[in-house]
Amino acid sequence: MSELIELTNLCKSYDSRFLAVNNVNLKLPKGKIIGLLGPNGSGKTTLIKMLTGVLQPTSGEILIDGKPVGVESKAKVAYLPDRTYLSGGETIRQIIDFFKDFYADFSVERAEAMLQTLNIDLDKKVRTLSKGTKEKVQLILVMSRQADLYVLDEPIAGVDPAARDYILRTILDNYNPEATVLISTHLISDIEQVLDEVIFMRYGQLVLYTAVDNIREKYGKSVDAYFREVFSC
């Protein structure tokens, strides 16, 4: 079985009038970098949250490596949410210990090396870090895992171009090549050169799932240009 993620009739509604994710059927392979693209409110984050188990589907099924979302899938998925979950009086070293204890695929050496590159003191308390540094630490923690699936929700949103480059470099230099990387973003131009495949979403529905090369060959456009055409207001 080459599929890593299998979504069947997946729906999520927050209230009875609105479906945030509307009947999505999708099979994603192993070993690809996939862009989950769509305008704000298209259901990207909702879809990602359901994949990682922090949100329950209203209906439908999610299989990751053939298993429903649960203890086993969580051991294989490295998730970078669109918010900071690091807080409190713990030091970065203590958080590294936390990750080491819970994730068998976590590399302490890799995490420490990346933090050293950024001159981040391991004994600094998380609450003393700036928002940007917290986000970088969180990314480093996620990318220090040898996971089967990396789910990155808006990793480059709201950061300056230099930080954006650093984040993309960190992702590309550290991900497990046999793994799938699912990156949600609406900043397509910054990311499209690293993508193998793209998923377009609108109003909670799947609009398109195809290879990046296919878009270039078929429409003679970049992903960014094609996205603008599809989602023009």
Add this chain to the structure above:
Amino acid sequence: MLKTLIKHEWKSVSKVGILLSLAMVVLTFLGWLAFQTPMWKSMYSDEMADYTMHFADIMSILMLLGYFLAIIAISYGFIIYVAIHMYRKMYTDQGYLTHTLPVSAHQLVGSKILVNGIWYLIIDILMLISMFVVVVSLLFTVFKGLDVDFSALPWNEIKEGIAMVEAEMGFNLGRFLLTMILLMVIGPFTMVAIVMGCISLGQLAKSNKGLMGFVWYIAVNMIISIIAYIVQMISYVGVMDELLAGSSYMNLDSFYMASIDSTIVLTAIASVILYFVAVWINKKKINLV
């Protein structure tokens, strides 16, 4: 993974736990110190009739008042801390880490109840020890003035007196003490489980989830109190029936113990139900938005 969860939860809660334990030690010292003023030393002596209060005596009374308020604040403060701590770790942004750990809902909920319950128990035990030390310090300070020889007290007569009261009132002191110990040991765990269950139930609301958790907590406690009151009334009717039928003594054992037992049993049942509710919500209904 349960061990790992317990280890990290322990680390996380122990800072506050140790701080409150140290506060309890300091309070105990202050409580002891409060009884060392001349007023307490001359309480049962002839000097008491003409005694004028010193500044130290006023401070002593204020310190005692502060001691009892602080002791109550620590006990309630800890459970409020536990509620906020669990809510933050599980249902705010920090929940994005907690709920993506490769652990089961049973392990997650169980580890939190176990660790926070143990800390609550430690604080309760320290509170009892503290109150014991303060009361003993009062007795020694006051009775020293009277020059009482504790070893010369009529212990056998006291024992016989207790036995007589037990027989007359249908009251068993040993059973009562055992029940109190049981209540003290399981109480912290049932309390934390109920708090965890109510916080989790609050997550089922569409908005104001934290507030709804608090509402659930009040509702659950009200239900327990109402059922316990009904049980108490039933046993009260039983005692009155016995008296009206010509019984020579009031059966306090069946009256008070039924009331205490029912509260313990009801709280235990509620905590077990709410444990499973919390597990079910964390497994099937978790929605971090």
